[in-house]
Ligand code: SF4
């Protein structure tokens with residue numbers, strides 16, 4: 001899932017400053033799971049903003065809130081049409097994709113991001129999320145025992161550990177495991193160490209040319225227009 | 228035929244001595260030039276570090292040009308941290324065109340340990356791929372197969388960490404570097420000759436030269452600091468104690484003594500093909516160490 005962190009109240013107050021009526025828009029998918037922008041967080045933020053406003057004595061904003069099932073898909077945004085007409089801006093607590101889909105759907109209203117979209121990852125334990133995939137477009141997990149060297153090695157290198165690893169940890173952060181030690185141990189366990197002995201050439205950063213787009217191949221063959 | 232003076236020496240059977248210089252933070256190179264003058268006739272080649280520990284400095288290539296100008300034999304350290312494959316190839320072309328042919332291919336420390344922590348880490352290539360890239364250029368083509376005007380020839384080196392606390396994956400990578408074209412290795416700091424012996428039992432099957440890395444310690448505090456903060460370094464408690472037990476102000480002298488003793492043993496017992504002395508910041512003591520060894 002996509003992992004995000006809510007922006008500080010201070011930054012949120014700064015970016016909404018020019019607008020009077022603000023719709024706080026949550027998303028019911030990834031950011032709900034990671035506790036950055038679901039229904040609960042929208043309600044919390046609403047109260048926090050009101051309290052901050054009352055304290056600072058500049059009661060200029062008018063907040064409303066709503067959470068859609070998914071912000072990253074046009075079909076879930078239709079319910080917003082009337083609400084959008086009544087506000088001056090939308091503060092989206094969706095990920096960066098959600099923010100942009102909302103912007104594309106409602107071209108006439110400013111959209112602001114309420115979270116910092118951080119990475120794609122998993123809940124390692126309660127309250128701790130770790131990155132797992134950078135969407136490189138050329139997945140090599142078959143060769144690395146299911147452990148991604150691109151995200152989990154600080155340098156994203158492909159031919160084995162650097163010399164900086166110590167105690168199984170990464171030279172950049174003593175609390176984080178060295179990906180290449182993990183890969184080695186798991187390959188050994190699976191009797192697949194020959195995969196580590198192989199030479200891996202430099203990455204192709206143009207697997208999908210940027211800006212990246214994927215067009216469903218079956219649709220092309222059938223002559224369908226997929227936008 | 229050898230490509231460089233250093234390669235010629237690699238091909239001979241003599242005991243090799245290299246050292247390294249960290250360029251200044253700034254454009255005033257006078258101290259560095261002084262260091263080069265002091266060292267150039269005492270060693271077989273001088274490495275110039277490439278933003279060592281990810282701290283921004285005068286560039287390695289510029290430092291190697293100075294070594295050349297002073298009549299020394301440079302080894303350019305090239306890391307993958309700051310340049311993508313275009314820039315790396317270009318820098319190697321420039322180096323070659325100016326007579327800098329010894330190249331130490333490194334992945335580079337992570338940006339997080341340095342002084343520009345917010346910089347974009349590049350790592351377009353890793354050390355093995357960099358070696359292969361340099362070897363590939365010797366066929367007169369760039370990485371994507373386009374013809375080069377003029378064909379560079381390099382003497383390629385790499386690093387290896389015989390004292391890594393988890394050695395097997397390091398050895399796998401070492402072997403990949405050999406296959407990719409490394410002719411010589413300068414090891415990370417050696418603090419225990421037993422681990423060097425063990426490593427050499429394995430490494431001697433390859434047709435390469437190994438120079439044991441000797442780090443000169445100036446105090447127990449420095450040793451402890453390096454243990455805690457320098458990537459990969461593991462200094463034994465015995466050495467830290469030895470340094471801690473000397474009189475105040477005599478630490479560096481002790482460090483020189485320890486380093487010289489190591490070098491002497493390595494040479495006398497023929498443990499490997501040479502040494503690479505690392506005394507960055509105190510390059511001036513290298514002649515003393517060699518004298519004592
Ligand atoms: S290799 Fe890593 S970044 Fe690439 S697709 Fe697989 S998991 Fe994602």
Ligand code: SF4
Pocket residue numbers: 152153154155156157160161162163164165166169170171172177178179180181337
């Ligand atoms: S210590 Fe391990 S994870 Fe960290 S940069 Fe080196 S190889 Fe990658």
